[in-house]
Each structure stands twice: as structure tokens, then as C-alpha cells.
Amino acid sequence: MGRIGNIIKGIIYMGVYITTTMVIPFLTFTWVRELSILGVDIVLTQHDYENIIFWISAFGLLISATAFFNYSAPKQSIRKGTFALIQILLNCLYIWSYKFSGATEIRFEIVFQIANIGFISINIQNMVMLYMGVYFLTIVLKGYDLFDFVLNRKSIREKRYKTIPGGNDL
Amino acid sequence: MILQSVDFIQVIADIVAAILNTLNLFVKPLGLFMISWMEYVLQFFPRNNLTVYIIIAIVIVILGLIVNIIWPGNKKPGFLVKAEEVEEKIEKKAEALDQKLGDKARELDEKAEVLEEDAEELKEKAEELEEEAEELEEEAEELEEEAEELEEKAEELEEDINELEENIEELEDDLEELEEEATEKDESKTSKTEDD
Numbered sequence: 001m002g003r004i005g006n007i008i009k010g011i012i013y014m015g016v017y018i019t020t021t022m023v024i025p026f027l028t029f030t031w032v033r034e035l036s037i038l039g040v041d042i043v044l045t046q047h048d049y050e051n052i053i054f055w056i057s058a059f060g061l062l063i064s065a066t067a068f069f070n071y072s073a074p075k076q077s078i079r080k081g082t083f084a085l086i087q088i089l090l091n092c093l094y095i096w097s098y099k100f101s102g103a104t105e106i107r108f109e110i111v112f113q114i115a116n117i118g119f120i121s122i123n124i125q126n127m128v129m130l131y132m133g134v135y136f137l138t139i140v141l142k143g144y145d146l147f148d149f150v151l152n153r154k155s156i157r158e159k160r161y162k163t164i165p166g167g168n169d170l
Numbered sequence: 171m172i173l174q175s176v177d178f179i180q181v182i183a184d185i186v187a188a189i190l191n192t193l194n195l196f197v198k199p200l201g202l203f204m205i206s207w208m209e210y211v212l213q214f215f216p217r218n219n220l221t222v223y224i225i226i227a228i229v230i231v232i233l234g235l236i237v238n239i240i241w242p243g244n245k246k247p248g249f250l251v252k253a254e255e256v257e258e259k260i261e262k263k264a265e266a267l268d269q270k271l272g273d274k275a276r277e278l279d280e281k282a283e284v285l286e287e288d289a290e291e292l293k294e295k296a297e298e299l300e301e302e303a304e305e306l307e308e309e310a311e312e313l314e315e316e317a318e319e320l321e322e323k324a325e326e327l328e329e330d331i332n333e334l335e336e337n338i339e340e341l342e343d344d345l346e347e348l349e350e351e352a353t354e355k356d357e358s359k360t361s362k363t364e365d366d
Contacts, residue, residue, distance in 0.1 A: 002242055003238050003239050003242035006238045006242055006243065007235060007238055010234060010238070014231070054217075054218070054220065057220055057223070058215070058220060058223040059223075061223045061224060061226075061227035062223060062226060062227055062230075064227065065226070065227035065228075065230035065231050065234075066230060068230070068231050068234050069230055069231075069233065069234035069237075072234050072235075072238050073234075073237075073238070073243070074242070074243025075243075077243060079237065092204060092208060093208055093211065093212065093215075096204075096205065096208045096209075096212070097212075129197075129198055129201035129202070129205070130190055130193055130194070130197050130198070130201060131201075132200070132201035132204040132205060132208075133193070133196070133197025133198060133199075133200035133201040133204070134197065135204060136200040136201070136203065136204050137200070160243075
């Protein structure tokens with residue numbers, strides 16, 4: 001794949017990451033802010049909302065940019081491995097930003113037409129912890145990939161540039 | 171209705187809790203480690219200033235563009251280029267040698283053909299010469315025979331000449347005798363006449 005192909009690939013993946021890390025969460029939180037399910041309101045204060053949107057935008061931008069670098073890099077290259085690792089680390093921070101911005105504590109307020117009965121608060125911190133554990137394994141895998149790319153650089157390049165099946169940089 | 175939905179949420183929460191409790195032992199320590207380093211790292215991330223992130227993102231994208239333009243990854247590394255050059259040189263040399271060998275083989279074939287032709291011509295010439303030699307030999311034999319015949323004839327002629335000379339000598343002798351006789355007769359006649 002030539003330079004134009006790489007750049008197009010990077011742009012496509014950047015678009016995907018902008019959509020999944022910024023646009024969809026932004027729309028979701030905007031929609032959730034004033035959502036009421038079967039009369040149950042989900043309480044999300046203006047401060048929480050702004051905080052969440054800030055961190056979503058901040059990490060979303062970094063993730064999308066690194067995704068561009070990562071996916072536009074040639075297959076099995078050191079720069080791809082490096083940016084894939086950086087992207088995973090940023091993903092962790094992105095996920096964690098949900099926690100410290102308050103998005104992991106969603107509060108359902110049960111309101112009847114006549115009287116406010118009470119509220120249910122769901123703390124999904126444990127789920128985030130679990131997710132982080134999974135991410136740790138992903139980081140280990142990406143680290144191994146990078147290590148592999150650095151160690152076997154010569155053989156990878158030989159394989160890439162020789163006319164053997166699977167050797168082309170597609 | 172609301173109570174029913176609360177029950178449903180409770181069921182989901184129970185399921186999620188069961189999964190979390192099962193995986194907690196293995197994954198939670200890892201999660202805790204992750205959280206510890208992330209909390210440390212996040213202290214350095216600016217809050218309430220999105221411009222920094224926008225600039226970093228733009229820099230990364232531009233850097234990615236530049237890197238991809240300069241190193242698209244389809245250019246062969248130096249060691250492979252050198253190896254290919256060496257291979258090409260070897261192939262070229264092999265081809266050149268093949269060509270030279272082919273040319274030489276052709277030249278040799280041509281020479282061999284020419285030599286064969288020459289040999290055939292020489293054979294033909296030799297055969298012709300042999301034939302000519304045979305003819306000459308035959309002619310020489312004939313000539314020798316003729317010479318012998320001529321010698322014999324010459325000898326015969328010499329013998330004839332000798333005989334003829336002898337005959338001439340005899341005839342001359344006869345003639346002399348006859349002349350003598352004639353003179354004698356003349357002298358006798360004259361004497362007679364004188365006597366008379």
C-alpha cells in the first residue's frame with residue numbers, strides 16, 4: 001500500500017474513532033441528561049455533564065489522532081506498534097475519565113406524579129475496574145507486539161518485501 | 171409496572187454482579203494497578219483547557235501525514251536493496267556467461283561445420299587426387315611401356331642401321347671390287363687395242 005492508501009486508511013479509522021469516542025458518547029450523554037424512562041428521571045447535573053463532555057472531547061481527540069497514526073502506519077512496523085500501545089493507554093485513560101468525571105455513578109430518581117418516592121443509584125465502578133483489568137491484558141499484548149516488531153524487524157521487512165504469500169504490505 | 175421494571179433491573183444487576191464476583195479475583199488486582207498509574211498520569215493532564223488537546227491531536231495527525239509521506243513503508247530497506255543488487259549482478263553475470271558460452275558454442279559449431287565441410291572437400295580432393303594419381307600411374311605405366319617399345323624399336327633400328335651400314339660397306343667393297351674389275355677390264359681392253 002502506498003502513501004495515499006495509508007493516509008486514506010488512517011483517515012477512515014480516525015473517522016471511526018471520532019464517531020465512537022466522541023460523537024456517540026456526546027450524543028448519548030446529551031440525550032441521557034434529560035431522559036426519563038417510565039417516569040424515572042436520570043439525574044445528571046450541568047457540572048457533571050460539562051466535565052464528562054470535556055474529558056470525552058479531550059481523550060477522544062487524542063485517541064482519534066493516535067488512531068490515524070496507528071492505522072496509517074505499515075503493517076507490523078515499529079511506529080504502528082508504538083502508536084497502538086499509546087492508543088491503548090489513552091483508551092484506558094478515556095475509560096477512566098468516565099469514572100472520575102462522575103459518569104460511572106448514574107442516579108435514577110423515581111418520581112410519581114403525586115410524590116417523589118426515592119432514587120436508585122448504580123455505581124458501576126466495579127465494572128470499570130473489570131474493564132481496566134481487561135485493558136491491562138490488552139496493554140501486555142500490545143507491548144509484546146511492539147517488542148516482537150522491534151526484535152524481528154529484519155525478518156518482518158524481508159517478509160514484507162518479498163513476493164511470498166502474505167508478504168505484501170496490505 | 172414500575173415495580174416490575176425495578177425487578178428486571180435487579181435481575182440484570184444480579185447477573186452482572188455474579189460475573190464481576192467471578193472475575194474479581196483475577197482482574198480486579200490488575201484493574202487496581204491500572205487505576206493507580208492512571209491517577210498518577212492524569213495529574214499531568216490539563217483540566218478545563220481543551221485547546222491543548224486539540225493542538226496535540228493536530229500535531230499527531232500532521233506528524234502522521236509527514237511520516238507517511240516520507241516513509242510510506244513500500245520502499246525496500248537498504249540491506250534488501252543491496253541483496254537484490256547483488257542478486258541482480260549475479261544474475262546478469264550468469265546471463266552474460268550463458269550468452270558468452272552460447273556464442274562460443276555457436277562459434278565452435280560454426281567452426282566445426284566449416285571444418286567438416288573442409289574435411290569433406292579435402293576428402294573429395296584426396297579422392298580426386300588419388301584418382302588422378304592412379305590415372306597418372308596408369309599413364310606412366312603406359313608411357314614406360316611405350317618407352318620400352320620405343321627403346322626396342324630404337325635397338326631394332328640401330329641393328330637395322332648397323333646391318334645397313336654393313337650392307338653399305340659390303341656394297342662399297344663390292345663396288346670397289348667392281349671398279350677394280352672394271353679398271354682392270356679397261357686396262358686389258360686398252361692393252362688389247364694397243365696390241366692390236
